[in-house]
Amino acid sequence: MKKHLLLLCLILPLVGCYYDSEELLYGTTECATENVTYSADVLPLIVDNCYGCHDASSNFGGVTLEGYDRLRTYVDNGELLGAIRHTPGFSPMPKNEPQLVECNIEKIAAWVAAGAPND
Ligand code: HEC
Missing domain, CATH: 1.20.5 (Single alpha-helices involved in coiled-coils or other helix-helix interfaces)
Structure with missing residues (x-):
C-alpha cells in the first residue's frame, strides 16, 4: 500500500x-469559430475539398453538395458532419484523402450548430 x-x-x-x-x-x-459564415468559410472549404467529387456534374455516390440547398440536405441528415469527422457509420470524407484539419472541421461544426444559416 x-x-x-x-x-x-x-x-x-x-x-x-x-x-x-x-x-x-x-x-x-x-481556432476562430466565431463569425463563421457559409459564404466566407464553409463554401470555400467545400469547394476546395469536396466539389471534385460532389459538384452537380460529378455527383459521386449520388451526393451533390453544390449550392446551399443541396448542402443543407446533408447538414440536416447529419451526414456532412459524420463524414468529415470520420464518425463510425459514415463514409469518411474527403474520400481517400487526409481528413480536413481540425480547425476547419470545427468551423463547419460551429456553422452547423448555429443553424447552418445561408449567410
Ligand atoms: C475522391 C472523391 C470524393 C471526395 C474528394 C469527397 N467525396 Fe464524399 N463521397 C464520395 C463517394 C464515392 C461517396 C459514396 C459513398 C462512398 O463510396 O464512400 C461519397 C459520399 C459522401 C457522403 C454521404 C455519406 C455517407 O455516409 O454515405 C457525404 C455526406 C459526403 N460524401 C461528403 C463529402 C464532403 C463533405 C467532402 C469534402 C470534405 C467529400 N465528400 C469529398 C467521393 C468523394
Whole structure:
C-alpha cells in the first residue's frame, strides 16, 4: 500500500506537467469559430475539398453538395458532419484523402450548430 502511494506521488506531478505542456503546445494555436459564415468559410472549404467529387456534374455516390440547398440536405441528415469527422457509420470524407484539419472541421461544426444559416 505504501508503495502504491509513493508511486502516485511520483506519477501525479508528471501528469500535471504533461497537461501543462499540452496547453503550451495547443493552447496558442487558436481556432476562430466565431463569425463563421457559409459564404466566407464553409463554401470555400467545400469547394476546395469536396466539389471534385460532389459538384452537380460529378455527383459521386449520388451526393451533390453544390449550392446551399443541396448542402443543407446533408447538414440536416447529419451526414456532412459524420463524414468529415470520420464518425463510425459514415463514409469518411474527403474520400481517400487526409481528413480536413481540425480547425476547419470545427468551423463547419460551429456553422452547423448555429443553424447552418445561408449567410
Ligand atoms: C475522391 C472523391 C470524393 C471526395 C474528394 C469527397 N467525396 Fe464524399 N463521397 C464520395 C463517394 C464515392 C461517396 C459514396 C459513398 C462512398 O463510396 O464512400 C461519397 C459520399 C459522401 C457522403 C454521404 C455519406 C455517407 O455516409 O454515405 C457525404 C455526406 C459526403 N460524401 C461528403 C463529402 C464532403 C463533405 C467532402 C469534402 C470534405 C467529400 N465528400 C469529398 C467521393 C468523394
